[in-house]
Amino acid sequence: MLKATVEVRLKRGVADPEGDNTLKALNLLGFSRVAAVRFIKVFEVDLEEEDEGKAEEMLETMCRKLLANPVIHEYSIHLLH
């Protein structure tokens, strides 16, 4: 069994309304020293796979096929041990 997290975030420069609006809300809630917020989605994935290479490959495909839209997203894969 391998565990992994996949972070899907908006590419730099792509507007991030969720992050921006969260920032405004935090400011309104009194957190005046928050300068920026970025919205990132994290998927935690349990794999029935021992081989790290194969696992990474599988996760890559997952990202391409479902978890991210390459037009706006970039992603990073982290295998946990």
Place this chain on the structure above:
Amino acid sequence: MKKGDVKVCILLIEGTNCEEETSHVFEELGASPERVHLNQLVRDVPPELKRSLEDYHVLVFPGGFSSGDYVRAGAIWAARLKSRLLQDLRTFASEGKAVVGICNGFQVLVELGFLPGIGGISEVPQAALATNDSAHYECRPTLLKFENRGLSQPLSRFHKDQTMLAPSAHTEGKFTFPQGDERRMLTALDRADQILFRYVDVEGEYAGYPWNPNGSIHNIAGICNPRGNVIGLMPHPERSFYRYLHPDWTRGGDGPDGDGRLFFESILDYVMENF
């Protein structure tokens, strides 16, 4: 083909929620719509429930929140279609039959790679329907200007620059091209006459929020594939099918028909003429 023989497949899965009204407008126009659960196409179900895509002339992906839109609007439904029904869908579209995605359905067609489909159906999406600039759901009347110069045969009843009121209701509707590539993609889209509808204000001018409810590039509200028979748009023409569904109808207006009616009539005319 007679109108009553036009078979319309309104496809749904869990979370689809505009199938009833979408089905109703086709019925009202005299066609034969059927609400079909994806399971009826791809799974072992009792024979009386089993359906096949090839029996239909129009395929509609209606609005809603398929699978909750949880990963990204339309992404899960698209993934399920890719795994079970892709070949049937390709065949359906290649025969020139009409494929229509409204709201969540548009998101599905983009995720599937059918739209914009520049250079053919793409493996990975060529565009995205990103989160609205307001970062939340927007349910409001929007006005669309028809921009197509003739490519989209199913919408040929619209004339260029005609406006249609169709309400928007979505969280992820900001039509987006890859950064840095916007100009090239837009030009390609425009040259190929794939732009169908753009958001305008009451004066008919391209305008910002709230008339463009999501911040779409170039005010794009709807597009078609290079052949013109796969159509996607964010706003809901079924929600302006009748005059009394227009938000301002109590102020007076002409006749019982709403702006959205022409959208569906035009598609049916196309099928009757060609099949």
Place this chain on the structure above:
Amino acid sequence: MGEIYRREETPFPLYTIDLLEVSDDELLEASRELGLALNLEEMKRIQDYFRRAGRWPTDVELQSLGQAWSEHCCYKSSKYFLREFIFGIESPQVLLKGDAGVVEFDEDHALALRIESHNHPSAVEPYGGAATGIGGILRDVLCMGAKPVALVDPLHFGRLDYAHEKLPKGVKHPLYLFQGVVAGIRDYGNRVGVPTVAGSIYFDDGYVSNIIVNVGCVGIARKDRILRNAVQGPHDVFILAGGRTGRDGIHGVTFASLELTDEMWEEWRAGAVQLGDPIMKEPLMHACLEAADRGLLDGMKDLGGGGLSCVVGEMALAGGYGAEVQLDRVPLKEEELSPWEIWVSESQERMMLAVSQDRVDEVLEIFELFDVPATPIGRVIEERVSRVFYRGHRVLEMDLEFYTRGPEYCRPFISYRDMEEPKEVVPSKPEDYGKVILDLLSSPNIASKELVIRQYDHEVRASTVVKPMQGILGKECHGDATVLKPLTTSWRGLAIATASTPQYARLHPFRGGASAVDEVCRNLVSVGARPLALSDCLNFGNPEKPDRLGCFRDAVRGLGYVASTLELPIPSGNVSFYNETPASPVPPTPVVLGTGIVPDIRRCITSDLKAEGSNIYLLGRTKAEMGGSEYYGMMGGEGGEVPDVDAARLKASVEGLLRAMESGLVRSCHDLSHGGLAVALAEMCMGGDMGAEVRLDSGSLRPDIFLFAESNTRWLLEVVRGGEGRVERTLQGLPLTRIGEVVGSDLAVRIGGSSLVLALEEMREAWSSALPRLVIG
């Protein structure tokens, strides 16, 4: 655990508890330790029962009683008063009372309606609490066999700019709660595809520690497909459909029946609040309705408070039978749940169906197509007992009458008449009425709620023919009621509105209750609808405190007075007590959901001015009733006469106005509420993007009182030029005054020697920018 608990020799955790010979203190201790929230009297009743049975109760049995006898489930403190003032309102239109009330819509169709509170969960976890509130109210309507077609959400928060440093310990900021609740309703309601069409948002610092989140639903069904929340006979099988059962939501009802303390917040956060799953609910609704539509169901009921432990007994008892359940058949989210946890879990998205043995397979097939789990878990028995088995062991056996009926109290109460009335402080007369109007338009309780309204899908199902925002495209203003056209085959319309009157009820509970009914009727009539039926949600403090209970009783009396005069049935409702913290209770908050009938939606009327040259009329009497008004609130006024209701005059006005509307001469109509005449006029102008010239005679009243009083039973009408005579004749006998006409692009008012002029843009800016400024910054 103490020595009264005995672990049984079962392969799973099961305890019996020795209650037979213990002291009163020990009884109370057991109630507390097990989280039952039952008082001594109730524990003694249980003790008696098991003494007679000659055995120790199991933990499953005690937990079940804790649920069944909770305030939330059996209305033990409120039923007495509801029966006194509300239950008796007779109407031939009421077809059935159950989890939702069912009333006639047309010859072949019926409506199901209900409104309820989700206050405690929303205070702890606003997003999940509000979302599951929507989930629950949908099930209440669904289980009558009705298809949900509309949601409403009257909400109450502290002021959004409340100072952070003043927040009591552990209490979340109003802005956070507001955003969470709105997002929860939005994300759940939009996903299940039921339009959210009406509601209100009221801000007052009385809600800082306890927010009030009410959610209502209206559904439609063919009359011959209406279902009872009951079994039909011993051939019935219980089928549990929908989501799996987990440890989430255990003890929700017992928490809702207590005041929240710091420790409880923490405890609750750990277990009792859930998120809900609209994407399970959506196909669950389809499958249930499909089965109901095919006539396959004998009865249906939703699993809400108390979970299985309540639903099985209630369905069996309502049918006059008993039930036997195999708990191990219940599909679980996680292993290792004790039987009592399975039995009382409040996991979301579950429905219980009573299905005749010979139709079970057909029903299961429907659920399979929709990918919704459905499992037979028990059967109906002749004997009126509930029996529950787990892995072959009997874990519960109780008489249903004892178990499900629950206690009922008429606790001591003090009427508001016995309390001291606050002295009236009249604010000094302002210099500039125009500025006051702009300030009122930008006060949060009056300002545009577009930011919220448009986050809800109010048009899904394509049947919302009069929308919550009404007027010229891009200039819309709040309407009074929303109208749906629920059937594609008929022009008949369903009007929906809500009213909530804490501002009056806190000063005068009776008039607060009465005003709520008056307001909801005004709203419905404004769009051309005849009021049909109401559902009420009554949010009050701790009923064990006599002044709180007195408030409640008086408010119910007020509701009952007006509703009975108008012969308006209230076939469903909800009471939420214990909305208080050790510091204070919430303002008494009566909330009403109103439904009305429009014979033909093509005759509907909206609030926006339509045509230059039309006449503007004021219908109704304006009095020096400033108690609870927005004007007093803003100008530092205190106390004052709270708007009263003359129910007979309300009835005559409703009839008269509907007749006048039938003539087609009334182009727009708006009721007068928060901010009074001046604000209503401004709203009509903004929606139509048209000005008005108005000359007012305030009579013996001070001009500002006349402009801003919130007296009940008042409307503004726009009457087609030339239609004056007919409309005046139709409304003869009612207080009707022609006050001006539609003209230009300013609101110009002359009153008592002074005058004011406000430009449309100026008013719109004040009205529309206030809420975004508070929420988005």
